[in-house]
Amino acid sequence: MIKTEVIVGKLRLKNPVLVASGTFGYGDELIGTIDINKLGGIVTKSLTLKPKVGNPPPRVAETPCGMLNSIGLANIGVDKFINEKLPLLRNFDTAIIVNIAAKRIEDYCEIIKRLEDTEGVSAYEINISCPNVKEGGLEFGTNIEMTAKIVNATRKLTSKTLIIKLTPNVTRISEFAKVCKEEGADAVSLINTVVGMAIDIKTRKPKISTITGGLSGPAIKPIALAKVFEVFQNVDIPIIGIGGITTWEDAIEFMIAGAKAIQVGTANFIDPNTPINIISGIIRYCEENKIEDINDIVGSIIVETFPH
């Protein structure tokens, strides 16, 4: 029996495979389609204080081995989530990680306060890295002082595991991870999408209404892996790896680079069973390689020279 449990902050995950925010709805859409109890955890769609209708269409466009999106954080708002979605999610034997987004520090705090009064939330993932909203989002995640302030303010409100989701659209992501650790975050998750663009050459118009969007999918996997490794080398904080993970081999690669857990995102759009297949693939890999505890893979990368 392979030990698959990993610990991220105070959070015990029965296995390291989570589903990424915005790719699994609020978790309830897929009840009956996949066995949710098998997942290490669900990261919900980003919740804001008030419901958001999202960006105008077109919101998605496919690019080679990836996709651009600009959904604009369309969501039902924290109150409706608490009243309508959380009671369903509570019944599952999996970690419920609530992703929150806001355009003001006070709003991040207010959302956490409301969620602290409920039961069923296992951890928070703070989104400071959405590239598709005017205020907040990337503006916070690319500014080191703002990042520090948000972590500091939200940390004071909860003893639950606090995960900060980082953007790759910065020069040194490890500087941001370092600040997160200093301000008391339990973990960082990376990467959010990479700013990208596509143009329709017939109409000469951008394929996304907001001109640029967030690139995700296998196209960004090497970028994500490099960022995970950079943080692993430079900061002592648990890392959740995200970016183009589609197969169990991808997941193992991220864990070897230093990720304690991983999130499956875009691949859920193609097959929502992907995370379940990845879990069985990881277990098989451990069995075949005589690895008894999955934690032994984490950060097991062998390098002879270090990147600059």
Place this chain on the structure above:
Amino acid sequence: MIIKTISTILSNEPVGENIYRIELLSPEISTASKPGQFINIKVSENLDPLLRRPFSVYNVIDDRIQIIFNVVGKATKILSSKKVGEKIDIIGPLGNGFNLNDDFDTALIVAGGLGIAPFPFLTKILKEKNKNIISLVGARTKSQLVLDGFVNVNTATDDGSYGHKGTVVELFKLKVMNNDIVKTPSAFKVFACGPIPMLKAIIELCDKLNLNCEVSVEAPMACGTGLCQGCAVKTRDGKYKLACKDGPIFNSKDILL
């Protein structure tokens, strides 16, 4: 209930200029499908093209399901070269389907280009319900008209090579202005599918004539199941609905194209 299955290709043939029709064996999805719904196909196991591609259910014949498509990009090129006996990964039936419970005697079907896609199946079910059907089908030219499965057809081609010379919207105008429709609009229901400018024009006319109208809307889509929120369609109250889940069939009074 969404069904995911590996389906065998039973036929794949050109039915018009650059237009192919594929027949798939899928007893589960065939039984569950309603006219106006769609299936989402993973055309290859490779990472490019990455996402599934949505196709209207063109027709259902016993345990078989048909789709029709124009070869326009990477994915449809791959699909057009699929051989009989090959297997592909499909999910469906997705979306809401046409509402056939309204009170109407005559269906007025309006299809532009590949907007024919949902109508042979709809026609079949309307016939079972003993509705009168008038079909208006438009294409650029005769070689791109695929009229199988339509009944009581009037055609329009941009170049005049078959039927009315002009667009299907003009044909629709001629039709609705020239008979009983104006007098008793409630006996009719319009079902339209085609390019966005065409749908806009049809919706405008239906608004004017107070005709009940449903349109099948295409939007760039990633998952087809509501997870990604990508396929937003603007509603008249300034919000958005999803083409994959709330649609792809919308009442013309609800949306703003």
